[in-house]
Amino acid sequence: MFDKTYRQRLETDLAQWEADGVIAPAVAASIRNALPPLPAGINIAVVVAIVGGLLIAAAFLAFVAAHWTEIARLLRFVILLAGMVVAGGLGAWFASAGRTVLADLCASIGAIIFGAGIALVGQMYHLGEDFAGGMLLWSIGAFAGALLTGSRGALAVGLVAASIWTCLRTYDTPDALHLPFVAVWLIAAATAFAWNSRVAAHLVAIAMLPWWIATSLRFEFDGAQPSFLLANGAALLFGAGLAIAASPSPRALRLGSVLSIYGAFALAGVAFLEVTTVDDIVSFRTGTVPAQPLWAILSGIAGAILSLASAGITRRAGEVLAACAIGLVLLAAPIWPASAAGEPWFAYAALLCAMLCLVVSGMLDEVRPRIVAGWLGIAGVIAGITWAVKGSLLGRSAFLAAAGIIAVGFATALNRMLPRAAR
Structure with a gap:
């Protein structure tokens, strides 16, 4: 605050x-x-020092890589170990001097050198070519460094490595969900909660997106619709963020508010993807395979329930509309295949209403990112209806005109009701 x-x-x-x-x-x-x-903020001297530190680290790695074959194996290992020790020692010195930003940078460089060491040692001793396993080991080391030093940069390195790990594992084993990443993500979320750090909360929120994207693309080969799976993920992230923020704890408020912001933007992006991608895929589906698996449907329902629970705790009308936005986006999924013979007008209407609910929700709760997400969603859905969907352009123009007339009429009635309610 x-x-x-x-x-x-x-x-x-x-x-x-x-x-x-x-x-x-x-x-x-x-x-x-x-x-x-x-x-203390980051001044020009700190920025220059950060750039200098990154250049020195890059020079160190480039020098070692250039002379790697000429250096004895034991010396190679010592060089890598020395790099991590120097980075950690400098970080401790900066931390004792109150230079938290530079200390965080040193911890981040140490985590990067650790990852480079895993790759180089694996190549040096001809270890098994399990690249995903190497990413997991890198992630564990970076997380350990983050927990020991409180470094946001090391946490970012660990989350990036973990995201690469889960994407590779999802590609290698497309017949099963990669649930171990969820456990890793929960540990990172608990860390962000304990730190009470907005930066860490942003990192945790971003790290959830690769898992959902990789999982949705994996299920596409089984006949599922990726954008529907992403809609369930966005609903869960949005609703869980609102529920966490409803807790009286300031730490939960910070973490939950960030998660809900990313969930709102993800929901808007999914609405655009549904309009622009679903029609081309659903029309070719035979109907024997569901458009979304049961676990994904339950995740979306859980997001809607959590948002309603948050509204019940906070007594905010805006969160009720947020729950409506989630429900309408999820409702578009079962409506779409039923309209495969023609244009899915009801699905379009549900998505437009969902994005309008998102805008009004942000206005009532005075959450500007939610307002921006809703407006972006409205623009994306309208653009998708106008240009990206096959069908009659005349029919789409009539639909948009009718929707606009209804919106204007509703706005006029609302404008007349508000002064009476105020009196």
């Missing part, structure tokens, strides 16, 4: 209230004194 943007806005408001006579100067001063100090 007490970040730089909030503090600047609060300072502006305090100055304005003091000038308008709303609060006394002593009250404004007491409010300023009650605020905790802002953490």
